[in-house]
Amino acid sequence: MIDARIIKELKQTLGAERVLDSPVDRVAYSYDATWAEALPDVVVLPLSTAEVSATLRIAHRERIAVVPRGAASGLSGGAVPIMGGICLCLTRMNRILEINPEELVAVVQPGVVNMDLQQAVGRYGLFFPPDPASWDMATLGGNVAENAGGPRCLKYGVTKDYVLGLEVVLADGSVMRTGGRTIKNVTGYDLTGLIIGSEGTLGVVTEITLKLLPKPAARSTVLAIFDHIEAACQAVNRVITSGVLPLTTELMDGDCIRAVQRQRDYGLPEDADAVLLIDVEGWPEALQREVDLVQAACEAAGARAVHCAHGEAEAERLWAARRAISPALAELGDKLGEDIAVPRSRIPEMVMRIRAIGRKFDLRTPIFGHIGDGNLHPYLICDRSDAAMMARVRQAAEEIFLAAIELGGTLSGEHGIGLAKRDYLERALDPVARAQMLRLKRLFDPHNILNPGKLFAETETASAP
Numbered sequence: 001m002i003d004a005r006i007i008k009e010l011k012q013t014l015g016a017e018r019v020l021d022s023p024v025d026r027v028a029y030s031y032d033a034t035w036a037e038a039l040p041d042v043v044v045l046p047l048s049t050a051e052v053s054a055t056l057r058i059a060h061r062e063r064i065a066v067v068p069r070g071a072a073s074g075l076s077g078g079a080v081p082i083m084g085g086i087c088l089c090l091t092r093m094n095r096i097l098e099i100n101p102e103e104l105v106a107v108v109q110p111g112v113v114n115m116d117l118q119q120a121v122g123r124y125g126l127f128f129p130p131d132p133a134s135w136d137m138a139t140l141g142g143n144v145a146e147n148a149g150g151p152r153c154l155k156y157g158v159t160k161d162y163v164l165g166l167e168v169v170l171a172d173g174s175v176m177r178t179g180g181r182t183i184k185n186v187t188g189y190d191l192t193g194l195i196i197g198s199e200g201t202l203g204v205v206t207e208i209t210l211k212l213l214p215k216p217a218a219r220s221t222v223l224a225i226f227d228h229i230e231a232a233c234q235a236v237n238r239v240i241t242s243g244v245l246p247l248t249t250e251l252m253d254g255d256c257i258r259a260v261q262r263q264r265d266y267g268l269p270e271d272a273d274a275v276l277l278i279d280v281e282g283w284p285e286a287l288q289r290e291v292d293l294v295q296a297a298c299e300a301a302g303a304r305a306v307h308c309a310h311g312e313a314e315a316e317r318l319w320a321a322r323r324a325i326s327p328a329l330a331e332l333g334d335k336l337g338e339d340i341a342v343p344r345s346r347i348p349e350m351v352m353r354i355r356a357i358g359r360k361f362d363l364r365t366p367i368f369g370h371i372g373d374g375n376l377h378p379y380l381i382c383d384r385s386d387a388a389m390m391a392r393v394r395q396a397a398e399e400i401f402l403a404a405i406e407l408g409g410t411l412s413g414e415h416g417i418g419l420a421k422r423d424y425l426e427r428a429l430d431p432v433a434r435a436q437m438l439r440l441k442r443l444f445d446p447h448n449i450l451n452p453g454k455l456f457a458e459t460e461t462a463s464a465p
Ligand SMILES: Cc1cc2nc3c(=O)[nH]c(=O)nc-3n(C[C@H](O)[C@H](O)[C@H](O)COP(=O)(O)OP(=O)(O)OC[C@H]3O[C@@H](n4cnc5c(N)ncnc54)[C@H](O)[C@@H]3O)c2cc1C
Pocket: 032, 033, 067, 068, 069, 070, 071, 072, 073, 074, 075, 077, 078, 079, 090, 110, 131, 132, 133, 134, 137, 138, 139, 140, 141, 142, 143, 144, 145, 146, 147, 148, 149, 150, 151, 199, 200, 201, 203, 204, 205, 206, 326, 414, 415, 418, 451, 454
């Protein structure tokens, strides 16, 4: 528990109204979107880089854990303060500092919500490609810290592809600027890249310079219906090798289809084993040609039917079904949502492995995901009050992770490692690379105050002597 003297110093530094230590406030900041929970000793709500820096100077001097936090929509336990200490919540640093349509650049504070930036740049005919499904709540600081992705990352890449520069407060309170605002920049080591995806363990992001793109003129949505999920997976490869790089290729299996249809009729076929939602975008003149190629590729892969949405309302209805998956699956019971990625050619095998693991452990395993970029989200439906079932869930999750690694894939496509997967990191990383990561952690954070226990076990990153 933090000494009352330190809380008093924090209140004097930031103002008492932005330093919260009542039991109710501590509970409100004790969890994220996982099942993990732990109370911070105190919650600090900075308004500026100077206040973040002042907080870290105190924490560094006193060796207090600091857990950066955005909207706490994280799915790997990253924002949960498992060692107590300071919850450094950045949501009040939520100003868009600049939008420059000529340079295609935006500069933002970390607490800006992804959707707010999308809406602001949309007024200039621009867009910011990374679009996590949590875009209406997740902050850009959280997106950077997790290197977030989303449906349209197949075509455009992930958050790291759109970050030109950062301002980062380091563990001792010093302020580091990395990168810049040019597309090309090979001046020194890529520290911007190092901070992206570091899950709040190397520094606190306080300003982000982002690359924007002009908004494409038109978009079409294709729904392809399959009696066999393997055919749906193979269709994606056929679409891409036919010369079309779709904006999105979203897979929903039969369980997901029936779960969303139970909530509302989205017009999806409940007897299908899988559907694909494939969007293409570009100039209207070229779009019909791309839709034709997508249709031909899906039919060649064995689609039962392929349908191009008529107008925006129908496309929106289909996408609403996709967005409804996660809440709809919650109706089936408790759910452990997973996130793995494999090379695209191994997707059919990975999907079959997940289904076999489900059968082996007698668990329902609905599957959806961004599939075109190899990213799948198998869910394990369970009952958290049933200890025997939860033991099977843990074993099934482990087998899914190991299958992904065996197929040349990775433990996490976009949700990060955090607390949830840190015990598997050793099996997923080259040992020399892992050792270098630990050295970097000790270099950046010698007293192990920044988000301790995330990515690596606390014992591995324990304080330097
Ligand atoms: C319904 C739902 C759908 C989702 N869909 C997607 C998806 O499609 N794609 C995807 O990638 N993710 C998705 N997520 C996961 C989550 O939204 C993302 O990981 C998001 O980037 C987290 O942002 P946040 O602001 O909520 O961060 P938090 O959860 O608050 O924090 C996440 C991590 O970032 C660190 N952090 C936060 N801010 C900073 C900062 N300023 N400096 C340093 N470290 C920081 C925290 O310490 C923590 O480790 C989804 C989550 C939900 C609940």
